[in-house]
Amino acid sequence: MHSEDINEHNLWKSFQEGDEEAYTLIYSRFVKTMFRYGMSLVPVSEAFVLDCIHDVFTEIWIKREKLSVPDNIKYYLLKSLKTRILHLLKRQEKPSTSLSDINYEDLWQEPSAEEIFAENEWTENRERIIGKLIKELPHRQQEALRLRYIENMDFEQVAEMMEVNRQSAQNLVFRAIEKLRNKMTLFMVVFLLFF
């Protein structure tokens, strides 16, 4: 783990000195991750996300001498991408639908496990079932789960990305997983009742 960090540091420093190869390497290493994270933030389109990635990379090139070395390049790039996306979305002046407002939990729109069951989906495999349950979670809970368990950011970084404190970030994840657990249990109970 440590040698990886040192390599990253050197890579970044080279890029800061104007080394185009290092810059391109950083791009290749992280663009896919940036793309999937950008696409997961709703409501955006592929062209928009690519534009924002373009903006992040052109901006860091211009400012390369003024930047400091981040502890974690992936976190730095994802955070920059999110900032850029939010910034452009806010400019479109739709305050009631901007990303930072979609943390409203649907109090009365969650389908129950019975409803999912009734739709004849009990034959689907586990991946799709859990996947479906996760997609029904509030957006911010989904984002917290992605950042912690797929992008492997620690809670301090997740908190920064979501602009809350560390405890709130953990709460988001906690609530999400508890909800999943409860639904899975309910699922199994209903499943068993029919067999």
Next chain:
Amino acid sequence: MQPDYTSFKPMDFVLDDMFIRHALSPDAESEAFWNHWLSVNPHKKADFEEALRLIEAVRTGLTDYARIHLSEEKEKLLLQRIKQTNSAVREEPVKIISFPQRMKVWKVAVAILLLSGIGGWFFNQSLVQSRLTYLSEISSLSGQLIEKINKSVMPIQLYLPDSTAVTLFSDSRLTYAKDFGLAGQRKVVLSGKAKFSVTRNPDSPFTVVSNAITTKVLGTVFEVNAFETEKEVTVKVMTGKVSVFKNRVAPNTTRSDSEIEGVLLASNQQVTYSKAADKFDKKLVSNPEVLHSDEAYSFVYEETPVTDVLNDLGRSYGITIVYDAQTLKGCQLTASLADESLMEKLQIICNPIGVQYEFVEGSIVITGKGCSKP
């Protein structure tokens, strides 16, 4: 500082950074640690493994996300686009380390023009213009100058001579005179973004000069976002009242605060000034916060008339909420709005009774059929 893992339940492991790192990307060090810990605490094996299962289940459910794919071709095209943009904007950054008071503005301006070169001139024009503006704004401060620059990624905290707290964000700089506060004037020049928590002093107005606009306050908490490279400048007010007006840039003269066109901002309001359009656009901040006051609101309601709820909201956030009392007559709310943001509160109030809320220049307007039944 390590937590006491022996008291952990599965969910505790699932929320622990060190455990998660081991689950997702184990290395020799973490293997050694956890294997040892398990051998010393065999009774925790069940909880340990359930936690691993939970994490694995979550990751399974996120495969759709993990699989979002960017094709090789699109990746290459994007890189080409980026390189094209980079070569079009050939910029020579001007480093201002310390700004000697006696230097005339026009001398520095000539230097900037020479540095940017012919090819880059057209693209850099507005940037150079902003830099000239910044330099002329600094030259309006007298005496020895103190400059704070934040080149790091994280915001830094600093204090002005009058104890005003400033959070200076990334890539920003703040300049003020050494005799700050004397002669009943507290003036700073900002390039970038900063949040101010100004010490109250009605005898000495606090002024922030930044990239085309000046913000003047008596004692309050607000944020100014004024990057030279941005086409817009935004001022956000958390608490208090602030007036924002345009600068008149007159190089080589002692500038006085020409208060031409201005906007008055109250708590939870913000204004964005567009330099191109030369317009102020005032609205609510995106995440309004309850004002600190002596009255504590619990926001728990039981069969409470909605009009009362809206009045509470208006008072607690310091925002005007406009509604038609007739339309809302007979509407009641039973709910706890306690930990919800303002937007969420409004949704919870409006959705069940079939009305909508709209933002109009910093106020909220409620429209719709309501629930008055004949």
